[in-house]
Amino acid sequence: MTSERLLDELASGLTPVRSRSAMRDGMAIAGLAAIELLLFLMLGLHRPDLPHAMGEMSFWWKLISLGLLAGVAVVTAVRSFDPSVSPMKGLRWAAWLGGVVLLTGWGIDTTHHADAPLLARLDWQAGMACLGSMVMLSLPLLIALTVLMRRGAPTDRRESALAAGLGAAAWGAFVFFFRCGHDDPLYIVFWYGSGCVLIAFAGRSLLPLVTRW
Amino acid sequence: MADEQADQWGAWMAAAQAGHGGAYRRLLGDIRIWLLRYFARRLPPGQVEDAVQETLIAIHEKRHTYDPARPFRPWLAAVARYKWIDRLRAMGRERSDELPDTIGVEGHESEVTSAVLLRDLIERLKPAQQQAIRLVKLDGFSVEEASAQTGQSPSLIKVNIHRGLKHLAAIVRDTSDEE
DSSP: OOHHHHHHHHHHTOOOOOOOOHHHHHHHHHHHHHHHHHHHHHTTOSOTTHHHHTTSHHHHHHHHHHHHHHHHHHHHHHHTTSTTOOSHHHHHHHHHHHHHHHHHHHHHHHHSOOOSOHHHHHOHHHHHHHHHHHHHHHHHHHHHHHHHHHHSOOSSHHHHHHHHHHHHHHHHHHHHHTTOOOOOHHHIIIIIHHHHHHHHHHHHHHHHHHOOO | OHHHHHHHHHHHHHHHHTTOHHHHHHHHHHHHHHHHHHHHTTSOHHHHHHHHHHHHHHHHHTGGGOOTTSOHHHHHHHHHHHHHHHHHHHHHHSOTTOOOGGGGSTTOHHHHHTOHHHHHHHTTSOHHHHHHIIIIIISOOOHHHHHHHHOOOHHHHHHHHHHHHHHHHHHHHHSOOOO
């Protein structure tokens, strides 16, 4: 087909479209995330000793770390669905934040009086259950971000997918945190970290396959 | 002048988003010329027209991602660069011994060498990869001919083309590109 004919065809079949807005997409994701969290809490799935846990330093460390990480990663992902916006800066921020979270966790761990050996502190059985729950809780946001990514035009698809995966993972972990009765920083770093890495890299591997344009 | 043109393009795209076919046709006509220039500097001539058409279709399908409140040119350049990287990756996947008949024909040399930016970028690759890509992808030699000229085995030529183009795509992806 000649270019001139192609141009005629594209112009003649033109239909109005609604311009994409990152703000609108972000609000939709925030709404979905809020609904998920509210449902989780309304169904009584949170830990029964929540008021007591709020007195622990690790509680606030988990809350702030996961919330910030989810926010940075989701904003990075949604912004990068615009072809002229790169997700690299946001991912660097997320990596930096991850480092700070680990360091803070290590600092809190030094004040944590754990007598049990390292392997016992990781509590493999409960950890695997935590991992499964985090994956399930990250799915709503991961699916929503995939839909938005397909609708958008990301030009660094793997990095956008990584940001989307990380955002969904951190949010899944954030919601699960209200359920999780473990406050040991080592346990949290290991299992929450594993969950986030697993989901983020699953997103990075799978999302580019369904968002090609 | 370029800024005025870009503003005009942005206004036309905004009108196109509202369903104005006339403005869209004018915009696509102008963009086509811009894209021809863009890809002529970056791709072998046999691929330029295909790349332009692919990009025009992508622009059409993703026109809703343009935000009329922002400048049009960076949006267009980002889409074009994405399609360029796509082409480089596709070149790496293509069988290196199947080349279009026209590529080695006399008189095409000036067109081939017009992929100036591509040649500049190739300078950043390892020498063996540079040689393989130059000979097979830009100068139109067969893999066997390139093998005879360079002393690399035919399979090594193919590997170097594949790896070189993959690396090239990564370089382009990590380099900001303002046309």
